[in-house]
Amino acid sequence: QVQLVESGGGLVQAGDSLRLSCAASGLTFNNYAMGWFRQTPGKEREFVSAITWNSFRTYYADSVKGRFTISRDNAKNTVYLLMNILKPEDTAVYYCAAHRATIPKSDSQGYDYWGQGTQVTVSS
Numbered sequence: 001q002v003q004l005v006e007s008g009g010g011l012v013q014a015g016d017s018l019r020l021s022c023a024a025s026g027l028t029f030n031n032y033a034m035g036w037f038r039q040t041p042g043k044e045r046e047f048v049s050a051i052t053w054n055s056f057r058t059y060y061a062d063s064v065k066g067r068f069t070i071s072r073d074n075a076k077n078t079v080y081l082l083m084n085i086l087k088p089e090d091t092a093v094y095y096c097a098a099h100r101a102t103i104p105k106s107d108s109q110g111y112d113y114w115g116q117g118t119q120v121t122v123s124s
Contacts, residue, residue: 001026002024002025002026002027002098002113003024003025003026003115004022004023004024004096004097004098004113004114004115004116005022005023005025005115005116006020006021006022006094006095006096006115006116006117006118007020007021007022007023007118008020008021008118009094009118009119009120010119010120010121011121011123012086012120012121012122012123013122013123013124014086014087014088014122014123014124015085015086016086016122017082017083017084017085017086018082018083018086018120019080019081019082019083020036020080020081020083020094020096020118020120021078021079021080022034022036022078022079022080022081022096022115023076023077023078024077024078024079024098025077027098027113029074029077030053030054030074031053031100032053032098032099032100032101032112033050033051033052033053033098033099033100033101033102033103033104034050034051034070034072034079034096034097034098034099034104035047035048035049035050035051035096035097035098035099035104035105035106035111036048036049036050036070036079036081036094036095036096036097037094037095037096037097037108038090038092038093038094038095038120039092039093039095039117040091040092040093045095045108046061047061047106047107047108048060048061048064048068048081048094049061049064049068049070049081050070050099050104050105050106051070051071051072051079051104052102052103052104053074053102055071055072057103058070059104059106061106063089064083064090067083067084067085067086068081068082068083068084069081069082069084070082079096081094081096083120086120086122087122088122088123088124089122090120090122091120091121091122092119092120093117093118093119093120094117094118094119094120095114095115095116095117096114096115097111097112097113097114097115098111098112098113098114099111099112100112
């Protein structure tokens with residue numbers, strides 16, 4: 001049974017930093033590209049960032065480029081999202097997802113497994 005468990009969310013002030021973690025189990029982690037998405041009430045889930053299985057390539061939404069950094073530790077079956085200079089518009093539930101592919105997609109439809117999400121709230 002595949003599980004993706006996010007952690008690290010919380011309430012912070014604008015300009016602060018947070019690091020999200022996503023621990024995976026029940027799958028061969030090295031076989032999966034990993035992605036982070038976020039969603040706010042009434043809106044579609046949107047792509048935030050993704051990373052290839054070997055960390056050779058990373059991808060970011062324009063809205064977070066230069067502020068967020070994705071990384072992974074295959075020995076720990078964990079993917080991270082370091083979020084710096086947080087803004088109120090970053091407030092959302094953040095989800096990690098696993099995509100069995102060499103090149104991760106920015107389309108949420110392409111992902112095979114999802115975590116339950118972690119809330120990030122940024123106050124102004």
